Amino acid sequence: MSAPAPRPYRSYVYAYPHKTAYRPLTGRPELAALWAGEPKDALSLYAHIPFCEVRCGFCNLFTRVGAPDELTTRYLDALDRQATAVREALGDRDPVRFATAAFGGGTPTFLTAAELERLCDIAEKRMGVDLRAVPLSVETSPATATADRLALLADRGATRLSIGVQSFVEAEARAAVRPQRRADVEAALGRIRDTGVPVLNIDLIYGIDGQTERSWRVSLDAALAWRPEELYLYPLYVRPLTGLGRIKDPAAADRAWDEQRLRLYRYGRDHLVAHGYEQVSMRMFRRADAGPAGPDDYACQTDGMIGLGCGARSYTSALHYSFDYAVDMREVRSIIDVYTETEDFSRAEHGYGMTGPEARRRHLLQSLLQAEGMPVAGYEERFGSSPFADFGPDLARFEGYGWLDADAPSGLLRLSPEGLAHSDGLGPELFSAAVRAAMAAYEAK
Numbered sequence: 001m002s003a004p005a006p007r008p009y010r011s012y013v014y015a016y017p018h019k020t021a022y023r024p025l026t027g028r029p030e031l032a033a034l035w036a037g038e039p040k041d042a043l044s045l046y047a048h049i050p051f052c053e054v055r056c057g058f059c060n061l062f063t064r065v066g067a068p069d070e071l072t073t074r075y076l077d078a079l080d081r082q083a084t085a086v087r088e089a090l091g092d093r094d095p096v097r098f099a100t101a102a103f104g105g106g107t108p109t110f111l112t113a114a115e116l117e118r119l120c121d122i123a124e125k126r127m128g129v130d131l132r133a134v135p136l137s138v139e140t141s142p143a144t145a146t147a148d149r150l151a152l153l154a155d156r157g158a159t160r161l162s163i164g165v166q167s168f169v170e171a172e173a174r175a176a177v178r179p180q181r182r183a184d185v186e187a188a189l190g191r192i193r194d195t196g197v198p199v200l201n202i203d204l205i206y207g208i209d210g211q212t213e214r215s216w217r218v219s220l221d222a223a224l225a226w227r228p229e230e231l232y233l234y235p236l237y238v239r240p241l242t243g244l245g246r247i248k249d250p251a252a253a254d255r256a257w258d259e260q261r262l263r264l265y266r267y268g269r270d271h272l273v274a275h276g277y278e279q280v281s282m283r284m285f286r287r288a289d290a291g292p293a294g295p296d297d298y299a300c301q302t303d304g305m306i307g308l309g310c311g312a313r314s315y316t317s318a319l320h321y322s323f324d325y326a327v328d329m330r331e332v333r334s335i336i337d338v339y340t341e342t343e344d345f346s347r348a349e350h351g352y353g354m355t356g357p358e359a360r361r362r363h364l365l366q367s368l369l370q371a372e373g374m375p376v377a378g379y380e381e382r383f384g385s386s387p388f389a390d391f392g393p394d395l396a397r398f399e400g401y402g403w404l405d406a407d408a409p410s411g412l413l414r415l416s417p418e419g420l421a422h423s424d425g426l427g428p429e430l431f432s433a434a435v436r437a438a439m440a441a442y443e444a445k
């Protein structure tokens, strides 16, 4: 008999390896050397704005609440210095071109309209991104999606606005997320639609204390009423203290919560599919008649990423790097302070080397977690070996759990619906021993 399948909700693998595996880089390599041999004709730019107006109950992103003493100005000053240094490091020997851009966080629209204008200027004038010619995605929140900010972003070329609503049910928003009035959320969505920006994405969360299929449907239907081009359904990751917290045995409480989340996931997935959405990954759904509008959440071609800001990662083919990482509020603040005081941005500080085997893992992970699956030939062409030879025991185990689609066309490695439902259990199964050890050592800090 095969071993029981791992728990369905272990971690969201949106990038491999996780930043908790990064370490200070010996010799702080120069960016110019790191980028010297890299293709630079289709780069992605990501600018990270680590500020929010409130801290959501479930959030483990790199962000802080508020920005006292003109911190946003100092942050943008540092971002400007970093952009100048990075662009210089990219050099002019090869053509440098950006194919996509995104502002994320935190909440980029925590910045005022004038500050957002400056951010766009940095992307264009320092980095050379033609924002009106490439897909530009910006994250926002109900309270900060004001008409002046949205108009500025639309004018500068935003093609996608993504808003974290989480729940349209006020009691649920209060319980697990952040207090917000539904009328305010609806008004923000109206302002976003008024901009005419082509893609609206709405984030929703399931697994909130007391959430049922019926209340989940209220949120799903409220979101669907806006006909968003994209919807992300996220499982909640911070166990509610009330409700489930009353179950004394923690293992039983976890099991009950897993069951609730799986139930709500399936309900949400079926509801969206019945309303004309295609499933792109466990979390992402796209309106079938909307057409693709930018990179998917697990886009494979994520080498060639330039991250600006203290929480952003950058990827070359051989190295993933960033600044120091934290979630604890005090540490986040001190990392932001160090960033704003930095003058020399010409070197990589923290990172993880992408050796051959790690690059294979990353490719397998990021393609397998997409609903459309992984063409085996693409893997073989890129790495000169077969995924079955490289990951035989893992794939056999997944098959034993019923996670692989036995009816996938030949040459396609694809998850079954249950495999997709267990994406957050499957992903960590593919972490290398070295990445696991580095992550465990970080957690223990």
Ligand code: SF4
Pocket (backbone or CB within 6 Å): 051, 052, 053, 054, 055, 056, 059, 060, 061, 063, 105, 106, 107, 141, 164
């Ligand atoms: S708005 Fe987003 S980044 Fe900010 S605290 Fe909430 S979930 Fe985290």
